[in-house]
Amino acid sequence: xxxxxxxxxxxxxxxxxxxxxxxxxxxxxxxxxxxxxxxxxxxxxxxxxxxxxxxxxxxxxxxxxxxxxxxxxxxxxxxxxxxxxxxxxxxxxxxxxxxxxxxxxxxxxxxxxxxxxxxxxxxxxxxxxxxxxxxxxxxxxxxx
Numbered sequence: 001x002x003x004x005x006x007x008x009x010x011x012x013x014x015x016x017x018x019x020x021x022x023x024x025x026x027x028x029x030x031x032x033x034x035x036x037x038x039x040x041x042x043x044x045x046x047x048x049x050x051x052x053x054x055x056x057x058x059x060x061x062x063x064x065x066x067x068x069x070x071x072x073x074x075x076x077x078x079x080x081x082x083x084x085x086x087x088x089x090x091x092x093x094x095x096x097x098x099x100x101x102x103x104x105x106x107x108x109x110x111x112x113x114x115x116x117x118x119x120x121x122x123x124x125x126x127x128x129x130x131x132x133x134x135x136x137x138x139x140x141x142x143x144x
Contacts, residue, residue, distance in 0.1 A: 024078050024108050028125040028140035037061035044125060044140055052076045052085055054099055056134070072099030081108045083125065104130040 025048050032040040041057040054072035059065070074087035087093060087101040105128060111121040123142040130136045 024083060024123075024125075027143045028123075029143055030138070030140045034061075042138060042140060046076055046083070046125075050075055050077065052101075054101070056099075070099055071097045072101050073097050074101055078108075081110075082106075083108060099132065101135075102131060104132065104135060 025046050028044045028046070030040075030042045034040070038061045039057070039059045041055075043053075043055045043057075045053045047053070052072075052074060056070040057068070059067045072087060072092075074085060074092045076083055076085045078084075083106045085101045085104040085106065087097075087099070089100065089102075093100060106125050107128060109124040109126055111123075125140045125142070127135045127138045
């Protein structure tokens with residue numbers, strides 16, 4: 001009897017501590033303003049319906065430069081802390097959505113559950129595999 005009660009309590013505590021997954025749904029962003037006044041903004045919105053929207057905005061500081069937006073969309077899946085992002089050429093790509101994310105992978109980096117400090121570190125979306133060279137290595141912070 002004592003053993004079964006102890007076993008149930010242990011399972012309950014383990015599932016409570018380790019069963020808490022990081023909430024990946026939301027908007028991730030990186031803003032950069034260069035020394036010459038150019039502005040670069042990357043945004044990825046992972047939606048609840050397993051779709052994503054990507055935007056890269058740049059406004060370079062030069063006389064002949066203009067504001068530019070590059071868009072992408074498609075579906076995403078999550079397995080543990082790995083996010084797989086995919087675009088279907090026939091369905092997701094057109095004259096506006098030109099960024100092809102076919103089999104792009106990222107991981108979610110979150111604050112360790114063992115970190116008990118009052119300072120909260122925002123979750124990060126870190127791209128580590130992509131056919132798009134400007135995406136590979138990109139680190140975006142989750143907006144609150």
